[in-house]
Amino acid sequence: MADTAPANFVDQSVVPGDVVLDLTNMADQTIKLGGGLRQDCDAIAAMKAGTLKFARPNKYWVETTQKRYVPCVKDSVLGIVVDSKADNFLVDIKGPSLAFLPVLAFEGGTRRNIPKFEVGTLLYVRVVKANPGMNPELSCTDASGKAAEYGPLKDGYMFECSTGLSRMLLSSPTCPILAALGKKISFEIAIGLNGRVWVNATEAGKVIMVANAIMKSESLSVVQQISMVDDLLKKLNDLSKVLLTCTLVVFLSSVICTRPREGGQEEEFIVSSQ
Amino acid sequence: MEQRLANTWRMTVNEKKFIETALQSDLRLDGRRPFDYRHLNIKFGTDEGSAEVQLGQTHVMAFVTAQLVQPYRDRPNDGTLSIFTEFSPMADPSFEPGRPGEFAVELGRVIDRGLRESRAVDTESLCVLSGKLVWAIRVDLHILDNGGNLIDAANMAALAALLTFRRPECSLGGENGQEVIIHPPEEREPLHLIIHHLPIAVTFAFFSYESSVVIDPTHHEEAVMRGRMTATLNSNGDVCAIQKAGGEGILQGVIMQCLRIAAAKAGAFSDMIKKAVDSYNTERALRKIKRHSSSVPMDVxxxxxxxxxxxxxxxxxxxxxxxxxxxxxxxxxxxxxxxxxxxxxxxxxxxxxxxxxxxxxxxxxxxxxxxxxxxxxxxxxxxxxxxxxxxxxxxxxxxxxxxxxxxxxxxxxxxxxxxxxxxxxxxxxxxxxxxxxxxxxxxxxxxx
Incomplete structure (x- = not known):
């Protein structure tokens, strides 16, 4: 394993223990190691299962997917307020421990205007401190102190996915499924690197469709993703037609039986309409 | 303390609100309509009397065992059937190891009521020697993954396991005819339990928005629902048990409607379970014949x-x-x-x-x-x-x-x-x- 050329491992699957780079073979140059890699004398070994990635000029890291999130500075995450203390909100970001969100870490935050969040509020926040052995610290402002889209998210629906999927959704040429969905449906989306995705649209049906499409897309190829979205959009169109006729039927039946008595008729109607 | 808090699953206000608003237009998170059931998958283990039921994400395993015990004094001719539940913390972080929680007890009771008190399993046929020895059938239900609606899944797993279970045949012998001989399965074919009918549990969830009822609630819907009703019916439409939990009051008409839907579902599911058990039995019979035929030339x-x-x-x-x-x-x-x-x-x-x-x-x-x-x-x-x-x-x-x-x-x-x-x-x-x-x-x- 150790004598394999490092180039072979780039964009390949690696498992913990694989020696992906051998420094003795390399001309003297500095390399930067990212997550999932460790140095053992002259050998660089993988510590996680995933794909080895390389970025010019000298960065190596292992792209993994997991359900648990390891907090990392500068990550944008979705957190759920668990409790509020005098100085901090306790926020769950799917990490090993709860994160602190200082009550002053908002745009123009002073002691006077402390925001009130009830338990269970969904927040789009940024990780500012992530030291081992300490609870991570969050902020609702960007580096320059502006709100910049951070803050509580209203309405919509939040679902959980793997960290790999959320990273895929955030990849820089827009991820094919989001591009395909966005062409036909208008929706808002907030993706946290901790494997939480929030979706909002005008209609509940669209939210459900987008959320399920994203959840399903994790194991699909680009072509499959696009064809799935096409199918879904076709179904959505058909469904809207059916719904239209259904509402017509409902309207007519409500006209016919103007006053449904408590038991029989109402039930029969519901049974037949499904 | 914070460590423990970090491991519990919590739901956002957004999700709760969304589930309720979506239901107002008859939409559910997984794309089902209010009265659609999730996909049901029944698997059988290698041992007789074990079954695994997957209902969407919910995963329940049932295991049936039998033991010869002394009967209760007031019922000397009846065997016993008991249900035990095992809620693993692997299934849901909110399940604590050790003593069974409130829901574990409720689940066991609902299934027990449906199976035993409706006399679905013939207990008299479990008697070996009146007043001395009867078979005690024990059903262990292991919750492997909690994706909501554990009662229905556990009930179906228990039924499937009971249908495939076989107890060894017993006969009386000895000088006074009071000695019990248990025949090993190689000697005499083990016997099926006698099951008169299949009580199928169907769970409905009620939400605060009036008349929003869904069948087979998921984990998320269970977190939002105000009330729950489990109706246990057999394929003839006989109501074997009803359990209504949660504070939300329901109209009589709604209950009757639920029962009608449950009867239809119960018919479909009992067919499905029977079919699965039949295919398991034929497969098992084939396997058995194969084993015998391979041994035939050996000695003859x-x-x-x-x-x-x-x-x-x-x-x-x-x-x-x-x-x-x-x-x-x-x-x-x-x-x-x-x-x-x-x-x-x-x-x-x-x-x-x-x-x-x-x-x-x-x-x-x-x-x-x-x-x-x-x-x-x-x-x-x-x-x-x-x-x-x-x-x-x-x-x-x-x-x-x-x-x-x-x-x-x-x-x-x-x-x-x-x-x-x-x-x-x-x-x-x-x-x-x-x-x-x-x-x-x-x-x-x-x-x-």
Whole structure:
């Protein structure tokens, strides 16, 4: 394993223990190691299962997917307020421990205007401190102190996915499924690197469709993703037609039986309409 | 303390609100309509009396065991049926290890009520010796993954496990006729439990928005729902148990509507469970026959094996003119190899007389296909193959002779004799349970 050329491992699957780079073979140059890699004398070994990635000029890291999130500075995450203390909100970001969100870490935050969040509020926040052995610290402002889209998210629906999927959704040429969905449906989306995705649209049906499409897309190829979205959009169109006729039927039946008595008729109607 | 908090699953306000608003337009998070059930998958374990039910993400395993115990004094002739639940913390972080929680007790009770108090399982047939010994049936329900609606999944797992469970047969013996002999499964076929009807639990969830009812709530919906009702019905529409939990009041009309829907679902699910159990039973029966047939030649066919084999190969030579296809050639070749092997190794006691490509049961087309797919099979493998063939024909023994008729018309005398031989092996395989009659028939009408 150790004598394999490092180039072979780039964009390949690696498992913990694989020696992906051998420094003795390399001309003297500095390399930067990212997550999932460790140095053992002259050998660089993988510590996680995933794909080895390389970025010019000298960065190596292992792209993994997991359900648990390891907090990392500068990550944008979705957190759920668990409790509020005098100085901090306790926020769950799917990490090993709860994160602190200082009550002053908002745009123009002073002691006077402390925001009130009830338990269970969904927040789009940024990780500012992530030291081992300490609870991570969050902020609702960007580096320059502006709100910049951070803050509580209203309405919509939040679902959980793997960290790999959320990273895929955030990849820089827009991820094919989001591009395909966005062409036909208008929706808002907030993706946290901790494997939480929030979706909002005008209609509940669209939210459900987008959320399920994203959840399903994790194991699909680009072509499959696009064809799935096409199918879904076709179904959505058909469904809207059916719904239209259904509402017509409902309207007519409500006209016919103007006053449904408590038991029989109402039930029969519901049974037949499904 | 914060460590523990970080591991619990929590729901956002957004999700709660969304589930309720979506329900107002009859939409659910997984794309179902309010009265759609999730996909149900029933699997059976290798042991009898174990079943796994997957209902969407929910995963429940049931395991049935039986024990001989002294009956209760007030019911000396009745066996007992008891339900035990095991909520693993792996299934849901909110399940604590150790003592069963409130929901675990409720789940056990609901299923117990549906199964035992509706007398679905015949307890009188579990009596061995009145007042002394009865069978105590124990159903262990293991929750492996909590995706919502555990009651329905656990109930179905319990039913499926009970349907496949077999208890060993008992008989009374000894001097005073009071001694209980438990026959091992090899000696006497174990007995099924007598189950009169299948009570199917169907759970409905009620939400605060008036008249929003859903069937089979998911984990998320359970977190939002205000009330829950589990109706246990059998396929005839008899209500076996009803459990209403949660504070939300429900109108009588809604309950009646739920019961009607539940009756329809119960019919569908009892069919589904029966079908799954039937397919499991046939598969199991086939497996059993296979095992017996492989053991048949072991002790019986030692003597005339070589002779039978030579006959076969001669038949091969004669028939090869008619079948000019390469498959037959191949059969012949391997046949020859087989004889060589047989002559060499005396200790190999496979039953070649049960192998005959033109015997009644073997479909020649199928044989060809299987041989062709195998390429050039080793002789040992081919023996296995022939046995496999026989087991398939055992399942429908009446097909054998009819299949053979068109083929036998141009046959010579030797071949008809051979056919008779083949028929005999087929018969043997069918009656593979008790050994004695087979030996007798073989010795009386042996070919050699």
């Amino acid at each position: 066919d030692k003597g005339p094996s070589n002779i039978g084999l030579k006959q076969n190969s001669s038949v091969d030579h004669m028939r090869s003119d008619e079948f000019s296809s390469p498959h037959v050639e191949r059969i012949k070749q391997t046949k020859g190899k087989l004889t060589g092997v047989m002559e060499d190794t005396k200790n190999f006691i496979g039953g070649p007389s049960s192998w005959d490509p033109y015997s009644t049961g073997v479909d020649s087309d199928f044989l060809k296909a299987s041989l062709a797919s195998q390429g050039m099979p080793m002789p040992f493998e081919k023996q296995e193959d022939s046995k496999g063939e026989e087991t398939t024909c055992e399942a429908k023994p009446e097909d054998g002779p009819e299949d053979n008729n068109p083929m036998t018309s141009p046959l010579t005398e030797t071949e008809t004799a051979e056919r008779a031989n083949g028929e005999k092996t087929l018969k043997d395989a069918i009656k593979s349970k008790n050994r004695k009659p087979r030996r007798k028939s073989r010795s009386s009408s042996g070919p050699s």
